[in-house]
Amino acid sequence: MAVRSALRLLRPLSKGNTRWTPNLTSARYETTDCGLKDIMADLVPEKQKQVKEFRAKHGDFVVGDVTVDMMYGGMRGIRGLVTETSLLDPEEGIRFRGYSIPECQELLPKADGGAEPLPEGLFYLLLTGNIPTKDEVRAISRDWASRADLPQHVVQMVNNFPTSLHPMAQFSAAVTAMHSESKFAKAYADGTHKTKYWESTYEDAMDLIAKLPTLASAIYCNVYRDGKVGAIDPNKDWSANFTSMLGYDNNMFTELMRLYLTIHADHEGGNVSAHTCHLVGSALSDPYLSFSAGMNGLAGPLHGLANQEVLVWLTNVFEQVGSNVTKDQLREFLWSTLNSGQVVPGFGHAVLRKTDPRYMCQREFAQKHLPDDPMFHLVSQLFEVAPDVLTEHGKTKNPWPNVDAHSGVLLQYYGMTEMSYYTVLFGVSRALGVLSSLVWDRALGLPIERPKSFTTEALIKMASK
Numbered sequence: 001m002a003v004r005s006a007l008r009l010l011r012p013l014s015k016g017n018t019r020w021t022p023n024l025t026s027a028r029y030e031t032t033d034c035g036l037k038d039i040m041a042d043l044v045p046e047k048q049k050q051v052k053e054f055r056a057k058h059g060d061f062v063v064g065d066v067t068v069d070m071m072y073g074g075m076r077g078i079r080g081l082v083t084e085t086s087l088l089d090p091e092e093g094i095r096f097r098g099y100s101i102p103e104c105q106e107l108l109p110k111a112d113g114g115a116e117p118l119p120e121g122l123f124y125l126l127l128t129g130n131i132p133t134k135d136e137v138r139a140i141s142r143d144w145a146s147r148a149d150l151p152q153h154v155v156q157m158v159n160n161f162p163t164s165l166h167p168m169a170q171f172s173a174a175v176t177a178m179h180s181e182s183k184f185a186k187a188y189a190d191g192t193h194k195t196k197y198w199e200s201t202y203e204d205a206m207d208l209i210a211k212l213p214t215l216a217s218a219i220y221c222n223v224y225r226d227g228k229v230g231a232i233d234p235n236k237d238w239s240a241n242f243t244s245m246l247g248y249d250n251n252m253f254t255e256l257m258r259l260y261l262t263i264h265a266d267h268e269g270g271n272v273s274a275h276t277c278h279l280v281g282s283a284l285s286d287p288y289l290s291f292s293a294g295m296n297g298l299a300g301p302l303h304g305l306a307n308q309e310v311l312v313w314l315t316n317v318f319e320q321v322g323s324n325v326t327k328d329q330l331r332e333f334l335w336s337t338l339n340s341g342q343v344v345p346g347f348g349h350a351v352l353r354k355t356d357p358r359y360m361c362q363r364e365f366a367q368k369h370l371p372d373d374p375m376f377h378l379v380s381q382l383f384e385v386a387p388d389v390l391t392e393h394g395k396t397k398n399p400w401p402n403v404d405a406h407s408g409v410l411l412q413y414y415g416m417t418e419m420s421y422y423t424v425l426f427g428v429s430r431a432l433g434v435l436s437s438l439v440w441d442r443a444l445g446l447p448i449e450r451p452k453s454f455t456t457e458a459l460i461k462m463a464s465k
């Protein structure tokens with residue numbers, strides 16, 4: 001079935017005479033309710049009260065000092081954001097609502113017969129702070145399956161993109177076009193009271209997360225396959241539907257996808273994709289516009305596109321030296337990259353000062369399921385060699401591998417060799433974190449973001465006083 005017919009087509013948007021309001025085309029379809037919104041309705045007033053009391057009592061408490069270097073240096077280390085969903089420790093790595101990655105792997109519900117956490121469970125955790133039951137996770141899977149259709153104009157748009165357009169550009173543009181479905185934009189245009197904004201933001205977050213695998217599969221099948229996309233099965237979980245829409249029929253690939261979509265979801269609030277989504281959302285741009293803005297940031301090679309760049313780099317090594325590359329040859333490759341003024345993709349981090357636990361859990365997956373894969377062998381050798389070279393180079397504050405150093409190797413093992421697609425998978429996962437944060441941004445009524453900036457002249461004047 002071609003993409004056009006495989007996806008149920010929805011009515012295109014229409015424009016009003018003076019003030020445009022979304023048409024909510026997909027709302028005409030019956031959706032399954034997982035009950036998560038009722039839980040949020042209890043949590044929101046409690047949290048609002050907690051924040052109000054905390055600010056009343058400790059609003060003057062000084063959290064950090066800002067130096068001129070921090071201002072010129074990408075605001076590194078400035079403590080100026082509130083994000084409820086996760087916290088990143090430089091030495092230990094990410095904790096989602098207090099739970100480390102190994103704890104999430106142990107505690108979050110799994111698919112029947114599966115060993116990896118279901119990303120639906122992580123979303124529940126990020127949103128509510130609680131570990132869900134298997135039934136609660138199943139309800140989310142069904143809810144998302146019921147919301148997974150794309151509007152017709154987006155299907156047409158994606159089918160009309162030239163296959164030469166980078167998948168991330170297609171992804172971001174198509175999400176922007178899904179603004180037509182925004183219940184938040186409609187609620188705002190209808191004059192909804194600001195205390196209710198979180199409710200339509202929640203609905204948009206659920207709709208958008210549900211539609212992302214469908215969109216991502218349409219892009220994949222158009223660019224790399226024959227344009228045919230599988231159908232959504234309401235009895236399958238989010239990741240299983242995603243891999244089957246992508247055209248993969250391998251349980252282990254689906255297990256990998258569950259792990260992948262869980263660990264890439266959130267990395268506290270200051271990274272480019274999360275911060276951009278929060279910043280754009282602070283102008284009350286709806287979740288579709290906010291998320292697509294974040295995706296344009298994720299598409300940068302210093303952020304999410306690094307997963308593509310790692311595979312490009314590794315493939316280059318293989319092509320030039322073959323699979324029996326020695327550690328000395330790897331050192332030469334690393335120095336040649338550094339000496340030509342480029343970064344070694346997959347290494348370094350703005351906050352982390354140790355090997356990324358997201359790298360480690362992917363390494364454990366590889367040790368278990370693909371120990372003899374030559375590309376995994378190469379990645380392992382790089383793990384032994386690159387930190388010393390980067391330390392000797394003397395620039396990077398963190399010579400250890402990050403999440404992107406490992407993900408592509410796992411994907412290529414299961415046949416997904418199209419490296420220019422990898423960042424789209426990162427983007428689908430990142431939606432879980434940034435959209436649950438956006439719901440809380442609206443629930444807590446966080447205002448439009450507007451830090452103060454200075455000119456260099458003004459700083460010189462201040463510093464010389």
Ligand code: CMX
Pocket residue numbers: 271301302303304306338342343344345346347348349350351395396397398402403404
């Ligand atoms: N290779 C070469 N040089 C590196 C480096 C790397 N992997 N990591 C950092 N450096 C350099 C920086 O470019 C910088 O050089 P200049 O002083 O010439 O500008 C210097 O070391 C200091 O940088 P830093 O403080 O250690 O790192 P930053 O916080 O500025 O940047 C990051 C962090 C991730 C952008 C950087 O480490 C990098 O470019 N890594 C490679 C790209 C990558 O893997 N990105 C993915 C990160 C994870 C993600 O977001 O998905």
